[in-house]
Amino acid sequence: MNRPKEENVSVFTKEQLIPKEELYKPFRRNIKLSIGFPDTGNVVEFRVPLTPQSVEVLVACGHNVFVQKGAGKDANYSDRAYAEAGAVICPDSAEIFHCDIVLKMAPFTSDETDLMKGNQLLFSPVYLSLMTSELVRKLMRRKVTAVGFEYLKDEHGVLPMVQISSEIVGNIAMVVASELLSSINGKGVILGEVTGVAPSEVVILGSGTVAEQAARTAMALGAVVRVFDDSIYKLMNLKSRLGQHLSTSVFHPKALRKALKTAEVVLGAMPMNEVPNMIVPEDMVIGMKENSVIIDLNIIQGGCFETSRITTLKNPTYKEHGVIHYCVPNLESRVARTASIAASNIFTPILLGIGQSGGVNEYIKGNRGFCEGVYLLNGILTNRDIAKMLSISDTDINLLLGAF
Numbered sequence: 039m040n041r042p043k044e045e046n047v048s049v050f051t052k053e054q055l056i057p058k059e060e061l062y063k064p065f066r067r068n069i070k071l072s073i074g075f076p077d078t079g080n081v082v083e084f085r086v087p088l089t090p091q092s093v094e095v096l097v098a099c100g101h102n103v104f105v106q107k108g109a110g111k112d113a114n115y116s117d118r119a120y121a122e123a124g125a126v127i128c129p130d131s132a133e134i135f136h137c138d139i140v141l142k143m144a145p146f147t148s149d150e151t152d153l154m155k156g157n158q159l160l161f162s163p164v165y166l167s168l169m170t171s172e173l174v175r176k177l178m179r180r181k182v183t184a185v186g187f188e189y190l191k192d193e194h195g196v197l198p199m200v201q202i203s204s205e206i207v208g209n210i211a212m213v214v215a216s217e218l219l220s221s222i223n224g225k226g227v228i229l230g231e232v233t234g235v236a237p238s239e240v241v242i243l244g245s246g247t248v249a250e251q252a253a254r255t256a257m258a259l260g261a262v263v264r265v266f267d268d269s270i271y272k273l274m275n276l277k278s279r280l281g282q283h284l285s286t287s288v289f290h291p292k293a294l295r296k297a298l299k300t301a302e303v304v305l306g307a308m309p310m311n312e313v314p315n316m317i318v319p320e321d322m323v324i325g326m327k328e329n330s331v332i333i334d335l336n337i338i339q340g341g342c343f344e345t346s347r348i349t350t351l352k353n354p355t356y357k358e359h360g361v362i363h364y365c366v367p368n369l370e371s372r373v374a375r376t377a378s379i380a381a382s383n384i385f386t387p388i389l390l391g392i393g394q395s396g397g398v399n400e401y402i403k404g405n406r407g408f409c410e411g412v413y414l415l416n417g418i419l420t421n422r423d424i425a426k427m428l429s430i431s432d433t434d435i436n437l438l439l440g441a442f
Contacts, residue, residue, distance in 0.1 A: 071393050074104035074137035078144050082350040084112035084374035087141035090123040092386040097124030106131050113374040148173050156180035159398045165338050171428040181417035191407030200310050202380045206370045208251025211333050215303040218331045218362050225329035231260025241297045243342050244307040245272040264297050289316050298326050306334040306342030313339045320344040328360045337365040
């Protein structure tokens with residue numbers, strides 16, 4: 039039987055059916071950004087995220103930088119210095135919060151989010167103890183990408199802002215302790231050693247960079263220093279760097295209680311970007327000497343002591359059970375100019391990289407360390423700690439990157 043001839047339905051040639059490489063679609067490069075930072079207003083924060091020298095570099099690369107009038111005064115940077123570097127000086131914060139990228143050395147407030155245009159990149163610290171669901175939801179509605187600079191990592195996996203802040207804070211903490219022990223503020227004791235007089239005792243909770251810098255300073259003054267941590271490995275490393283005169287111990291309740299009873303200064307110096315896993319209970323604080331000093335450097339994460347609560351540089355101390363408490367979250371602001379230069383050295387290459395990459399999303403995709411600092415991506419919460427604390431659902435950022 040003769041079958042009807044089948045019609046050839048193929049519309050492709052043999053050559054067309056051979057797989058070919060996909061054409062490369064390059065990202066936009068070297069885009070111009072508008073970058074701004076406001077005055078901190080009523081918040082006691084003296085640091086600035088960009089120095090005039092950094093502004094000059096950014097402007098030379100084609101970016102526009104906006105600085106609110108008076109923003110740098112507490113770090114001893116004048117409006118004139120910023121203007122001469124090429125910045126636009128704004129009389130208020132309205133224009134600042136319409137920039138593509140907004141930087142602050144203090145957390146953004148709910149009122150400030152009302153001024154934002156949306157679809158922006160925000161840089162600021164993340165104070166978990168002060169963060170509210172209202173603030174986060176406002177940022178989500180404006181579809182912003184928000185970065186907590188304590189979580190940023192560099193190409194070596196180091197947390198640059200935490201590292202440099204730890205170095206600064208560790209040194210300042212002992213200066214503060216010395217002031218609080220003096221007759222002007224406290225019991226009239228020198229932080230150190232004098233011939234014929236028993237040396238002061240300093241207890242440090244934690245063995246990271248903050249603890250190391252503080253221990254170095256205290257030991258150089260002649261104080262007896264004891265460091266507590268839950269890691270024998272970290273304690274061994276610290277002791278090998280600082281020498282045999284350093285006393286170390288694990289967090290054993292009896293040992294800690296005994297050390298606190300005789301200490302003039304107790305420093306909470308657990309890792310600055312983690313919730314402290316050791317909280318000193320109130321009854322141990324009650325057992326401390328009259329007018330001894332607690333400096334809680336972990337107050338941003340909730341504090342190392344049950345009696346801790348946030349204070350400011352204007353009202354830095356309070357007494358609880360006869361013990362002086364110093365719980366300022368931005369201790370670096372005591373040396374605002376040094377801290378501003380350190381921060382600016384970190385932020386400037388990032389801002390230049392964002393412009394060279396063609397935008398924030400492209401930069402995030404190409405920089406895993408920067409990605410670690412993102413807690414909101416285009417209005418979607420990506421940080422598990424914040425989500426858990428505020429009871430807001432989060433999404434893995436790796437799942438989102440392919441969509442943007």
